[in-house]
Amino acid sequence: MIYLDNSATTKPNAEVVQSFQQVTERFFANPSSIHQFGGEAEHLLVKARKQAAEILNVSQSEIVFTAGGTEGNNIAIKGIALEHQNRGKHIITTEIEHPSVFNACESLKKLGFDITYLPVDGNGAISLQELKKAIRKDTILISIMHVNNETGAIQPVEEIGEIAKKYPKLFFHVDDVQGLGKVPLNLKNSGIDLCTFSGHKIHGLKGTGILYVDHRTTLYPLFHGGEQEQGIRSGTENLAGAVSMVKALRLIKELEKTQADRLFQLKEYLRNEIELMEGIEINTPAQAAPHILNISVPGVKPEVIIHMLGEDEIFISTKSACSSKQKDESKILAACGFSKDRTTSALRISLSYDNTKVEIDQFLRALKTAIMKFNKVME
Numbered sequence: 001m002i003y004l005d006n007s008a009t010t011k012p013n014a015e016v017v018q019s020f021q022q023v024t025e026r027f028f029a030n031p032s033s034i035h036q037f038g039g040e041a042e043h044l045l046v047k048a049r050k051q052a053a054e055i056l057n058v059s060q061s062e063i064v065f066t067a068g069g070t071e072g073n074n075i076a077i078k079g080i081a082l083e084h085q086n087r088g089k090h091i092i093t094t095e096i097e098h099p100s101v102f103n104a105c106e107s108l109k110k111l112g113f114d115i116t117y118l119p120v121d122g123n124g125a126i127s128l129q130e131l132k133k134a135i136r137k138d139t140i141l142i143s144i145m146h147v148n149n150e151t152g153a154i155q156p157v158e159e160i161g162e163i164a165k166k167y168p169k170l171f172f173h174v175d176d177v178q179g180l181g182k183v184p185l186n187l188k189n190s191g192i193d194l195c196t197f198s199g200h201k202i203h204g205l206k207g208t209g210i211l212y213v214d215h216r217t218t219l220y221p222l223f224h225g226g227e228q229e230q231g232i233r234s235g236t237e238n239l240a241g242a243v244s245m246v247k248a249l250r251l252i253k254e255l256e257k258t259q260a261d262r263l264f265q266l267k268e269y270l271r272n273e274i275e276l277m278e279g280i281e282i283n284t285p286a287q288a289a290p291h292i293l294n295i296s297v298p299g300v301k302p303e304v305i306i307h308m309l310g311e312d313e314i315f316i317s318t319k320s321a322c323s324s325k326q327k328d329e330s331k332i333l334a335a336c337g338f339s340k341d342r343t344t345s346a347l348r349i350s351l352s353y354d355n356t357k358v359e360i361d362q363f364l365r366a367l368k369t370a371i372m373k374f375n376k377v378m379e
Contacts, residue, residue, distance in 0.1 A: 001313040002359045005200075007149055007178060007350035008317055012248075013203040019247045020205060031237050033362050049244045054212060055249050056187050061215055064229045068209040069177040070100040071116040072196035073143075075211055075233065076173045077104045079219030080141045080194070081113055087169060088138030089113045092131065095335040096120055098149055105143070118144075123285035124153030124336050131160065135167060142172045146179035150332040150348055151284050152292030154183060161191025162282060171217060177201055181252030182260070182291050192355035193217045197249075199241070203352070204248030208241040255353045263353055266291035270349065270360050277364075279371060280354055281342055283333055290349040294333070294362055296342035300374050305347060308370040314363055317348045 003011065023044065029035075031042040046060075053060045066072045081091065093105050095117045105115045116134045118126045125288065126144065135142075140165060146157050157174050164172035173194040176185055181202045187195055194217060199208030213232065225234030267290050274280055274295060283294040297305065302318045309316060318330075329343035349363075 001315070002020055002355075002363055003315050004351065004355065004363060005315050005317045006352040006355075006360075007348065009180070009200045009206065010203045010352055012200075012205055013251055014180060016204050016244045016248045017253065020240045020244040023243045024216075031239055032228065039223045041239055045237055045242060047169040048239075048242045052249060055246070056212065057186070058212060060213060060231065062213055064213055064232050065237065065245065066196075066209040066211050066233060067207050067238070068096070068200065069175070069196055069198035070231075072198070072209050072211040073098070073100040073173075073175055075219065075222055076194040076196060076213075077101065077141065077143055078108065078175070078222055079232070080171050080217075080222035081108050081111075083218055084112075084140045084171075085113075088136075088140045090116070090136050090139040090141060091141045091143065092116045092118065092134050093143045094118045094120060094126055094145070094155075096124060096148055096150075096153075096332045097143070097145055098175060101143055114138075120153075120335055122337050123287075124151050124332070125285075126155060128156060128159055128163065132163060133208070134236065134328070135163075135170070139167070139170050141170060143175070144173075145175040145177075145291075145379060146185055147176070147183055147289045148332065150292075150296045150330060150346075151179045152178075152288035154179075154287065154289060155283055157192070160188065163191075165191040165195075178292070180249075181256050182263070183289050184256070187212055192222075192271075199245045199248050202248045202252040205241065205244050208238070208245040208248075210245060210249070225299050232310065259353045263351060266355060266357060266360060267291060267293055267351060270351075271355065272362075273360075273364050274367075277368065277371075283338060283342065283346060285337070291347045295347050295349070296333075296338070296345045297347065297371060298341040298345050300345055300371060302345055302347050305367070305370050306372060308373065309363075309366055310328065312366050314366050316363075317350070318346060319349055321341045 029037040029041040029043045031045045049063045051065045171193040176198045177198045195212040195215040197210045201205040223234045281296045330346050333343040
């Protein structure tokens with residue numbers, strides 16, 4: 001099997017799975033229980049939080065364990081909106097956000113919030129000047145992703161953070177689900193108040209994640225209960241999930257230090273080879289994340305190519321896994337200004353540190369064959 005759909009999810013690392021199993025079996029007590037067994041579980045949770053904080057270079061109190069990216073994005077966006085609506089009801093985001101951000105913002109419209117969706121250029125990047133113009137007196141939140149999940153386009157979040165610092169009454173949230181472990185991002189003193197991470201995108205487990213919440217940031221909790229996770233996310237803690245998330249975080253950060261250049265070179269090799277193939281357009285900008293390449297084969301239905309490759313146990317995808325079963329065009333590519341024949345025929349190849357050049361060569365041969373077979377059938 002050749003797996004090239006790592007932006008949808010990744011294969012869990014064996015060490016991560018082992019850590020989850022060990023904690024589940026040995027430390028199954030409720031960390032909130034006051035007996036000694038519960039105390040051992042609580043101690044392990046504190047240790048996991050400390051380790052996560054050290055890896056991300058933030059304070060322990062700024063780490064909130066979540067169930068993943070969608071939950072983290074909703075807690076951040078709705079939590080700010082509901083907590084600070086007396087200050088204003090204006091939110092700024094972009095036209096190319098993940099559905100968990102875009103739909104969260106759309107839902108707030110029903111509560112009277114005004115959402116500004118910033119456009120992007122052909123490279124999928126926003127204009128900092130347009131962002132500055134969009135900020136109003138009643139703006140309480142800017143929510144902009146770091147790395148786009150479909151094209152790999154990188155937003156200038158460091159520069160946005162510097163802009164946000166000039167407006168102490170607004171908050172800046174970053175969805176870094178696709179950037180974690182591939183595109184470095186500093187949180188400390190960055191102007192970023194909230195940042196979302198997901199475990200299953202970094203060879204961790206589904207249902208695990210972290211939301212970074214700057215210590216000066218207050219949120220209205222979406223869950224009310226036992227006040228776990230500093231009252232931001234009530235509910236009995238998923239101790240095994242938290243420990244496995246931190247394990248995955250440590251491992252992906254080590255790979256980022258040692259393997260990032262190799263991953264980038266692998267994607268560049270893939271890109272260069274595809275550029276030589278007739279009938280294929282590349283949608284990912286030249287300066288993008290090292291693991292995502294988005295292409296279009298105009299005139300060819302993407303699901304046909306995907307199923308043909310799947311017969312050879314080669315797996316890629318179309319759009320975001322959260323919207324890939326919708327048979328319309330990619331709204332991300334449409335926002336970038338691409339023509340209809342490209343927005344409706346897009347394919348996403350997403351790599352991991354596990355992929356090899358041998359696999360890429362095999363994929364390229366299979367892709368050529370699939371396109372040739374399709375063209376013959378259509379003649």
